[in-house]
Amino acid sequence: MRLGTIVWREMFERRNQLFTSFLAILLGISVIVSVKNITVYSEKAVARELDALGANILILPKSASLQDYYGSDVQEDVFPEEYVARLAGSDLEGLDNLSPKLSMPVELAGRRFTLTGILPRNEFQAKASWQGAGIFTRPLGCGAVDIPGAVAPPAQETLVRRRVIDRLGEADALVGADVAGHLGVTASDTIRILGKPFTVTAVLPQTGTVDDSRVFAHLHEVQRLAGKGPVINAIEIVGCCDQISRGLVQKINLLLPEAKVVTVAQIVDTQIRTNRMMSRLSLLFLGIIILVGGASIANYMYANVFERRREIGTLMALGAGSSVVLRMFLLKALLLGLGGGIMGYALGTVLAVILGPRIAGVPVLPILWLAPAAIGIATVIAVLASYFPARRAARLDPTLALQEI
Amino acid sequence: MLRMESVTRHYTLRGRKVRALENVTLEIPRGDFVSVVGPSGSGKSTLLLTLGGMLSPAAGRVMLDGQSVYELTSEDRARLRRSKVGFVFQTFNLVPYLSALENVQIPLYLNGMAPAEQTRRAASLLEQVGLGDRLDHKPSELSVGQQQRVALARMLANDPAVILADEPTGNLDPETGETVLGFLEQLSREGRTVVMVTHDMRAARRARRILKLVDGTLSNGRHPSPRAG
Numbered sequence: 286m287r288l289g290t291i292v293w294r295e296m297f298e299r300r301n302q303l304f305t306s307f308l309a310i311l312l313g314i315s316v317i318v319s320v321k322n323i324t325v326y327s328e329k330a331v332a333r334e335l336d337a338l339g340a341n342i343l344i345l346p347k348s349a350s351l352q353d354y355y356g357s358d359v360q361e362d363v364f365p366e367e368y369v370a371r372l373a374g375s376d377l378e379g380l381d382n383l384s385p386k387l388s389m390p391v392e393l394a395g396r397r398f399t400l401t402g403i404l405p406r407n408e409f410q411a412k413a414s415w416q417g418a419g420i421f422t423r424p425l426g427c428g429a430v431d432i433p434g435a436v437a438p439p440a441q442e443t444l445v446r447r448r449v450i451d452r453l454g455e456a457d458a459l460v461g462a463d464v465a466g467h468l469g470v471t472a473s474d475t476i477r478i479l480g481k482p483f484t485v486t487a488v489l490p491q492t493g494t495v496d497d498s499r500v501f502a503h504l505h506e507v508q509r510l511a512g513k514g515p516v517i518n519a520i521e522i523v524g525c526c527d528q529i530s531r532g533l534v535q536k537i538n539l540l541l542p543e544a545k546v547v548t549v550a551q552i553v554d555t556q557i558r559t560n561r562m563m564s565r566l567s568l569l570f571l572g573i574i575i576l577v578g579g580a581s582i583a584n585y586m587y588a589n590v591f592e593r594r595r596e597i598g599t600l601m602a603l604g605a606g607s608s609v610v611l612r613m614f615l616l617k618a619l620l621l622g623l624g625g626g627i628m629g630y631a632l633g634t635v636l637a638v639i640l641g642p643r644i645a646g647v648p649v650l651p652i653l654w655l656a657p658a659a660i661g662i663a664t665v666i667a668v669l670a671s672y673f674p675a676r677r678a679a680r681l682d683p684t685l686a687l688q689e690i
Numbered sequence: 691m692l693r694m695e696s697v698t699r700h701y702t703l704r705g706r707k708v709r710a711l712e713n714v715t716l717e718i719p720r721g722d723f724v725s726v727v728g729p730s731g732s733g734k735s736t737l738l739l740t741l742g743g744m745l746s747p748a749a750g751r752v753m754l755d756g757q758s759v760y761e762l763t764s765e766d767r768a769r770l771r772r773s774k775v776g777f778v779f780q781t782f783n784l785v786p787y788l789s790a791l792e793n794v795q796i797p798l799y800l801n802g803m804a805p806a807e808q809t810r811r812a813a814s815l816l817e818q819v820g821l822g823d824r825l826d827h828k829p830s831e832l833s834v835g836q837q838q839r840v841a842l843a844r845m846l847a848n849d850p851a852v853i854l855a856d857e858p859t860g861n862l863d864p865e866t867g868e869t870v871l872g873f874l875e876q877l878s879r880e881g882r883t884v885v886m887v888t889h890d891m892r893a894a895r896r897a898r899r900i901l902k903l904v905d906g907t908l909s910n911g912r913h914p915s916p917r918a919g
Contacts, residue, residue, distance in 0.1 A: 286795035286796065286798070286799040286805060286808050286809075287799065287805065288799075290788075290792065291785070291788070293795075294787045294788055294792070295787050297787075298786070298787035299787075336745055350864070393772060482718075509699045526736070595783060596785055598783075599779070599783040600796065601744065601768065601771075601772065601784070602742065602777040602779075602799075603771070603772060603777070603796055603797045603800060603802065603844070604742060604768050604769065604771045604772020604773070604775075604784075604797055604800045604848070605768060605772075605800055606764065606765040606768035607768075608765065609800065610766075683739065683745065
């Protein structure tokens with residue numbers, strides 16, 4: 286016989302009375318676990334989608350507007366390429382990809398297209414000072430991890446969306462679908478732009494955007510053709526959304542006061558709004574479980590203490606001190622919390638895995654770290670809610686407890 | 691030695707002040723068997739609980755083996771109860787969801803005995819009261835007389851020097867009641883102090899001394915005769 290024997294036997298004997306409060310904590314914890322589980326995978330999915338969407342911060346010349354940028358993609362104004370080095374060499378966190386570019390209009394076979402100079406990654410890595418800043422030592426995507434079932438975009442698509450390509454020779458060109466169609470070229474053909482021959486290394490897939498009318502070439506070659514020196518007219522950045530919300534844009538503004546820093550606010554806001562909504566939902570459910578689950582357990586415990594007054598009095602007569610009685614009820618609360626937490630985690634995880642794809646449209650897998658959190662929350666709620674009933678039991682007047690005497 | 695020194699205890703019931711114990715002085719030597727009789731509400735229960743360290747008096751002292759019971763902390767009083775005092779209740783107060791064996795184990799557990807030793811001693815006590823074949827039965831699976839015997843075994847678990855019995859035969863048929871009274875007499879003969887509250891004068895006469903309590907006041911100790919049994 287141990288204290289646990291008494292507690293366990295009593296719980297089993299009166300399991301019907303226990304059922305309601307156990308159910309309250311079980312369902313509460315399941316809901317929290319499943320919402321949190323879906324939220325985590327939903328956030329990952331959103332982060333991945335944003336990652337695929339491309340740049341969410343643009344650095345433009347002061348005079349340019351976002352509408353101009355997306356409308357024509359070509360500005361007259363430029364700023365020094367050295368801005369890229371300034372950003373790469375800074376200690377700013379949350380800069381996932383820096384893509385400097387210089388765009389200029391060109392005429393090919395009687396039609397106007399855009400020639401865009403981009404810098405391949407191998408050239409970033411060649412610059413020791415930039416490498417030291419660790420820009421490219423981090424994984425891409427701001428923590429957007431692989432999601433089961435999701436397929437990584439092909440390299441050419443990555444180029445279109447993110448302006449990132451590993452290697453690009455100075456005589457290489459990648460051409461958009463419209464350009465290729467108009468010129469009738471395919472990979473390994475040669476095209477002449479402003480008198481310079483370029484080898485077509487790839488034809489980009491149709492995107493339905495201005496990129497279809499674009500020819501990508503090495504930034505330094507485009508700078509030479511433009512004849513403006515080492516300048517660019519935009520830096521596209523994939524900024525980590527949580528860092529953007531913590532003032533990344535303001536920090537870039539301080540670093541580059543001569544440039545204009547804009548965010549693709551809609552994209553960033555979507556994620557931030559989604560994340561906030563999910564976080565608030567989790568908090569709301571946590572509040573509900575604390576109130577409803579806690580009240581249910583406290584109510585059950587008070588009723589249990591009342592029902593067991595004679596038993597408590599008997600235990601006191603047999604030599605149990607207040608501490609034994611207190612421990613007896615708190616141990617019961619602990620078991621209730623542990624049971625509710627473990628089963629709540631299991632049920633919540635099953636719900637999340639089944640309902641996640643239907644509700645949030647993302648595949649959901651179990652998250653192990655939610656188990657200790659769920660068990661901890663359930664246990665703390667159960668023990669705190671039972672403390673006052675347990676204390677009442679420990680302070681019970683034995684004459685009331687043993688009314689027959 | 692169990693002693694009450696000028697003990698007073700009042701309580702209020704529906705706005706009326708009730709004198710449960712009024713300046714009660716009482717001395718019960720080791721091994722004595724005392725019955726306390728009196729009408730309902732006369733303070734018998736209060737007397738028993740006060741003697742057992744369960745109910746502190748408003749005034750006066752209760753001494754057990756030279757120790758002032760209510761000058762101890764509540765935890766020390768609990769320790770004193772489990773080592774020296776055994777209660778017997780009219781309705782037995784067995785814990786309904788525990789088996790006979792586990793009920794007897796409770797005071798042993800409270801006294802810090804190891805589980806294996808608890809089981810051994812509890813089984814031996816139940817053997818002594820003739821319930822060796824009912825160890826795993828719950829109270830609801832036992833007859834009234836068997837339940838009282840489990841309660842007696844539980845009371846004896848920690849070998850108490852003082853036994854406080856509240857109407858121990860009140861719920862029993864005459865034959866079982868007789869067995870219980872015989873049992874209390876035997877415990878008294880073994881040197882334990884027995885204080886029994888009862889309405890039943892036949893049961894009361896089995897004690898060496900009868901105390902009468904009326905309105906919280908004690909009229910002292912006539913010795914019954916002839917002593918039955």
